[in-house]
Amino acid sequence: MNAWLLAAAALLVGTIGPAIAVALHGPSHRRLVGADLAGTGMPVVFLLLAQGYSRTSYQDLALILAVLAPAGTLVFTRFLAGERG
Amino acid sequence: MRHQIALALLTAGTAALVLAGLAVLRLPPPFLRLHALSLASTLGAPLVVLALAVQTGPGRGAVKLLVIGSLLAVGGTVTTMAVGRTTVRRERPGLLRGNQR
Numbered sequence: 485m486n487a488w489l490l491a492a493a494a495l496l497v498g499t500i501g502p503a504i505a506v507a508l509h510g511p512s513h514r515r516l517v518g519a520d521l522a523g524t525g526m527p528v529v530f531l532l533l534a535q536g537y538s539r540t541s542y543q544d545l546a547l548i549l550a551v552l553a554p555a556g557t558l559v560f561t562r563f564l565a566g567e568r569g
Numbered sequence: 570m571r572h573q574i575a576l577a578l579l580t581a582g583t584a585a586l587v588l589a590g591l592a593v594l595r596l597p598p599p600f601l602r603l604h605a606l607s608l609a610s611t612l613g614a615p616l617v618v619l620a621l622a623v624q625t626g627p628g629r630g631a632v633k634l635l636v637i638g639s640l641l642a643v644g645g646t647v648t649t650m651a652v653g654r655t656t657v658r659r660e661r662p663g664l665l666r667g668n669q670r
Contacts, residue, residue, distance in 0.1 A: 517656075
C-alpha cells in the first residue's frame, strides 16, 4: 500500500464519488458538471494506479481517456445547448 | 530527495482534486460549481502528473507523462468553457446576445 495507491483511493472517494453523485440527479446540463469532473479525475486515478502497481505500460489507458473524455463532454454540450437561436 | 518532492507534489495535487470534488458537491448550482471543474483540471491534475514525472525521473517516461498532463489541462479548460456556455444557455436563455450565441 504505497503512497500512489493511497492517493488513488483518496481520489476515487474524494473526487470520482462526488462527481458521480452530482451526475445522478438534476437537470441534464447540471449533470454534465459531474461527468466532466469524472472525465478529469479518472485519467489521474489510472496514472496513479499504473505507478502504484509499477506497470508503467498502463499509462496509455490514461492517455486515451485524457483524449476521449473531453471529446465526449463536447458532444454532450453540442446536444444539450448546441442548437442555434 | 526526489521521492520527497514527488510526495509533496502528489499531496498537493490530491488535495486540490479532493477539494474540487467537495466543491462540486457543496457549491450551489448552477454557475459556482464550474469553479470546481477548472480547479481540478488546471491545478489538481497537472500537480499529480508532475509528481509522477518527478518520481519517474528524467527520460522518455516523464515526457509521456507531461504530455498526458498537458492534454488534461488543455482538455479540461476547453470542456469547462463548453460546459459553462451550455449552462448559461440553458439557465438564462436570453442572456447571450449577438455573436456569442
